Each structure stands twice: as structure tokens, then as C-alpha cells.
Amino acid sequence: MNKRAHQANKPDRQTCCQPAVQIGDRDVSKLSRHWISGTIQTPVGQVPVVTTRLLSSDKIGSYKARWGVGRMASRVEPGLYAVGRPTDKSPVLVSANYKMSFDRLRSCLNGTDSWILVINTHGINVWCAAGKGTFGTDEIVARVRSVRLSEVVSHRKLILPQLGAAGVAAHEVKKYSGFRVRYGPIRARDIQAFLEADMKTTPEMRQVRFGIRERIVLIPAELVLSAKYALCAAVCFMLLSGLGPGVYSLDRIAEYGMASGLLILLAYVAGTTVPPALLPWLPGRSFSIKGVWVGIILAAGIWWYASHSPETFRNQWSVAGWLVIVPVVSSFLAMNFTGSSTYTSLSGVLKEMRVALPIQICCAVIGVGLWTIGLFV
Amino acid sequence: MVGLRYIPDVTTLKLDIEKCTGCTMCTIVCPHAVFAIEEKRSKIDDADACMECGACARNCPEGALTVDAGVGCAYAIMIGSLRGTEPTCDCAKDASCC
Numbered sequence: 001m002n003k004r005a006h007q008a009n010k011p012d013r014q015t016c017c018q019p020a021v022q023i024g025d026r027d028v029s030k031l032s033r034h035w036i037s038g039t040i041q042t043p044v045g046q047v048p049v050v051t052t053r054l055l056s057s058d059k060i061g062s063y064k065a066r067w068g069v070g071r072m073a074s075r076v077e078p079g080l081y082a083v084g085r086p087t088d089k090s091p092v093l094v095s096a097n098y099k100m101s102f103d104r105l106r107s108c109l110n111g112t113d114s115w116i117l118v119i120n121t122h123g124i125n126v127w128c129a130a131g132k133g134t135f136g137t138d139e140i141v142a143r144v145r146s147v148r149l150s151e152v153v154s155h156r157k158l159i160l161p162q163l164g165a166a167g168v169a170a171h172e173v174k175k176y177s178g179f180r181v182r183y184g185p186i187r188a189r190d191i192q193a194f195l196e197a198d199m200k201t202t203p204e205m206r207q208v209r210f211g212i213r214e215r216i217v218l219i220p221a222e223l224v225l226s227a228k229y230a231l232c233a234a235v236c237f238m239l240l241s242g243l244g245p246g247v248y249s250l251d252r253i254a255e256y257g258m259a260s261g262l263l264i265l266l267a268y269v270a271g272t273t274v275p276p277a278l279l280p281w282l283p284g285r286s287f288s289i290k291g292v293w294v295g296i297i298l299a300a301g302i303w304w305y306a307s308h309s310p311e312t313f314r315n316q317w318s319v320a321g322w323l324v325i326v327p328v329v330s331s332f333l334a335m336n337f338t339g340s341s342t343y344t345s346l347s348g349v350l351k352e353m354r355v356a357l358p359i360q361i362c363c364a365v366i367g368v369g370l371w372t373i374g375l376f377v
Numbered sequence: 378m379v380g381l382r383y384i385p386d387v388t389t390l391k392l393d394i395e396k397c398t399g400c401t402m403c404t405i406v407c408p409h410a411v412f413a414i415e416e417k418r419s420k421i422d423d424a425d426a427c428m429e430c431g432a433c434a435r436n437c438p439e440g441a442l443t444v445d446a447g448v449g450c451a452y453a454i455m456i457g458s459l460r461g462t463e464p465t466c467d468c469a470k471d472a473s474c475c
């Protein structure tokens with residue numbers, strides 16, 4: 001058993017006087033995680049107590065998850081957890097079993113006595129899981145039952161993150177579990193204010209935002225999502241640069257191929273990083289148009305560069321090709337950022353794509369065509 | 378949301394005012410303040426802010442709200458149409474929620 005857990009499990013920590021029973025098949029002693037500081041005795045057995053301080057390893061974990069590394073390892077075992085020394089009157093907060101969601105919640109509960117009910121969303125954050133229905137009515141009802149929550153607390157209230165509402169029908173949870181759902185604030189850091197205000201949210205707490213910080217942390221995931229396609233395209237352009245009048249030539253790859261590959265990567269990095277960062281300031285509502293602006297600025301840079309050191313490019317055809325290809329790439333990548341934004345609707349994205357995608361495909365064909373002509377003239 | 382508005386006049390959100398009892402649930406769950414309560418009934422106050430998340434329709438106890446909910450994600454739509462399935466969000470999206 002975890003040593004700290006053992007020490008913390010002293011009689012004076014008990015809130016009730018019943019003997020320890022294991023909850024379902026969950027062996028509390030096996031949950032030795034650095035964020036578990038001990039256990040607390042409840043009528044249904046020992047419940048792990050979690051700390052509210054995030055260690056650097058938690059922060060590194062969420063940093064890695066942003067880059068898509070170890071996301072699957074960052075799951076929290078579903079079940080009931082305690083913060084502080086909760087009693088049967090303490091509030092119950094429901095969380096996804098995505099480590100980052102769970103960490104954010106517990107770090108905002110410092111100084112409170114509360115319960116956290118972690119439900120199984122397969123390691124996915126609340127909003128995504130609600131959209132998929134894994135953060136949903138059935139899972140909550142089943143989890144309330146399996147941890148025997150009605151024996152741990154005397155009240156019948158669950159606090160859910162508001163962004164979980166897309167997957168949960170509050171009135172059905174009430175009907176099937178007897179627990180009334182209260183939707184808490186969107187941001188975990190408002191939770192204490194919400195609890196102090198008698199579980200009432202302000203309109204401010206209920207509105208999702210998409211500020212610069214929220215957008216910037218999404219950039220790594222965007223980079224990762226498109227990385228393999230970008231690398232593939234860069235290699236293709238590099239290899240195709242060997243073509244030309246006469247035989248295939250490695251010299252041409254060295255002379256022009258590297259630059260071609262680099263230009264693709266440049267368009268990829270610009271298209272995945274600049275639109276998220278500058279979203280409100282790029283003109284247009286459609287993301288594909290916002291992306292075109294980024295591409296046009298980049299293309300202007302390429303044009304300027306080509307007029308100063310034309311030897312980098314094979315000829316005017318290939319320059320013309322790049323001036324078309326680069327905005328297409330950044331427009332397409334910006335359009336993919338709709339998925340990470342917090343305000344685009346399915347109908348809107350469909351409408352945007354119906355117009356943007358055919359244009360992007362046409363322009364891509366034209367751009368690559370110009371560039372290919374440039375190989376042979 | 379201040380400053381950021383997506384394409385207008387597209388939402389599939391509909392309110393059947395006859396069924397509405399004015400319970401305010403939709404105003405609580407909507408992340409974009411689409412609803413307002415007027416004369417003890419809900420009202421779609423800012424339809425263009427709707428992102429079709431479906432939270433209101435799912436939580437309306439009277440079934441007064443309908444919306445074709447889905448993920449507004451171009452990548453998901455493309456993957457979905459390539460695989461011939463509904464758009465699903467399998468990408469590494471993480472919104473700032475708790």
C-alpha cells in the first residue's frame with residue numbers, strides 16, 4: 001500500500017464509524033498515485049483523498065497531452081474521490097476521467113470539502129465527451145449507482161460542468177437516479193464562487209469564451225493533426241523537383257527541391273499557427289477566408305523574395321505556382337481549425353465547406369499545374 | 378462571445394413556444410447565451426450565436442426545443458464523408474472545460 005495513504009488513514013480521519021468495505025471491485029490500496037494523499041472512511045468503504053496542488057509532473061503531463069503525447073495514459077480511474085474532509089452534506093462534483101479535466105477541477109477546490117465523482121469518458125475531456133454522448137445520462141446514472149453515492153451523501157444533488165450538458169439530460173438523471181443535476185460554471189476556477197453563491201451561476205460564468213490564451217494552447221494539437229500530411233506533401237514536392245527536361249536529376253533536388261519542401265512546411269506552420277492566434281483580427285467570418293489572408297501575406301513575402309533572389313526559384317512559372325498554392329494550404333488548414341473553436345456550428349461549417357472546398361481544390365490544381373509547367377519550360 | 382461570430386442565418390435551432398413552460402433550463406445550459414426569458418417563456422434572442430451543441434434540446438424537459446446537433450468541425454466532416462459516417466470528433470480537441 002502507498003505509504004502516505006497508509007499514514008493518512010488514521011482513525012481521526014474518519015467521518016463515520018463503519019468498518020472499511022471496498023467499493024465495488026475497486027481496491028483503493030492499488031490506486032497509488034502521487035495525487036492521492038490518503039483515504040477517508042465512508043459508509044461504503046474507503047474513498048481516496050486527492051490533493052489540490054498540481055505538481056510539475058501534472059503540468060508536464062498536460063503539456064504533453066497538448067502535443068498529443070501520452071493522451072491515452074492520462075486517464076483517471078473512474079469512481080468517487082474526496083477533497084479535504086467531506087461529510088454526507090458536502091457537494092458532489094462530476095468530472096470526466098481525462099486527467100487534464102480532473103486536474104483542473106481538483107486544483108480549483110483548494111480549501112473545500114467536497115466529493116468528486118469521476119465518470120468514464122474514455123479519457124476524453126468533458127465537452128468532446130458530451131458531444132459523443134460518453135459524458136452522458138446513462139454513464140452518470142450507472143456511476144452514481146456503482147459507487148453507492150446515495151449511501152455516502154444525504155443530499156441528492158450532483159454538480160455537473162455546464163459543458164457536459166450537451167450529453168446529459170438533467171431531468172432524466174433525476175428520474176433514473178434520484179439525483180438532481182445542477183449545472184456549474186464552465187470554467188473550473190469559478191467553482192468556489194459558485195459554491196459560495198449557493199450553487200448559482202452568473203451569466204458570465206455560463207458563457208464560453210475563446211480568448212487568446214484559449215486559442216494558443218490549441219495550436220500544438222493543430223500542428224500535430226496535420227503534420228503527417230504536411231511532411232508527405234513536402235517530400236513529394238522535393239522529389240518532384242528532380243523532374244525536368246531530360247533525365248531525373250538529383251542536382252535539381254538540391255538546387256530547388258529543398259526550397260520547395262521548405263515552402264510547403266512554411267505554409268503548413270503559418271496555416272496552423274497564425275489563424276488561431278489572430279482569429280478575431282483576420283477579416284471574414286469563414287475560417288477559410290481568414291486563412292486566405294494569412295496565405296496572401298505569406299505569398300507577398302515569397303513574391304518579394306523571388307524578385308530579390310530569383311535563383312531560389314526555377315522560373316516565373318514556379319513562382320506563380322507558389323503564389324497560388326500557399327494561400328490554398330493556409331486556407332484549408334485554417335478551415336480545419338473550426339473543429340477546435342468553441343463557436344462554429346455544424347450547419348455553418350457545412351455551408352462554408354460547400355463553397356470553400358471546391359474553390360480550394362480548383363486553386364490547388366491550378367497552383368500545382370503552374371508549378372509543374374515550371375519544371376519543364 | 379465578444380468579437381467572434383460565425384456564419385449567420387444557418388442554425389437549425391427551433392423553439393416550440395406552445396410547449397415551453399419557462400423553466401429557464403435552456404438559459405442555464407446554453408454556452409452562448411442564445412436564450413432570454415420573456416413573459417415567462419423562452420425566446421431565441423441571438424440565433425446566430427448558436428453553435429448547435431444540442432445542450433438546450435437535450436435538457437428541455439418539455440421537448441420544446443429541437444436542433445440538429447453535431448460537431449462544427451471541417452476535419453470531422455471530411456473524415457465522416459470519406460468513411461461514409463456521421464461527422465465525429467476524433468481529433469485532439471480540448472476545449473477549456475472542467
Ligand code: SF4
Pocket residue numbers: 392396397398399400401402403404418419436437438439440441442
Ligand atoms: S428548457 Fe424548454 S421549457 Fe424550459 S424555458 Fe427552455 S424551452 Fe421553455
Ligand code: SF4
Pocket residue numbers: 390406407408409410411412426427428429430431432433434444
Ligand atoms: S444548441 Fe447549444 S448553442 Fe445552440 S442554443 Fe442550444 S445550447 Fe445554445
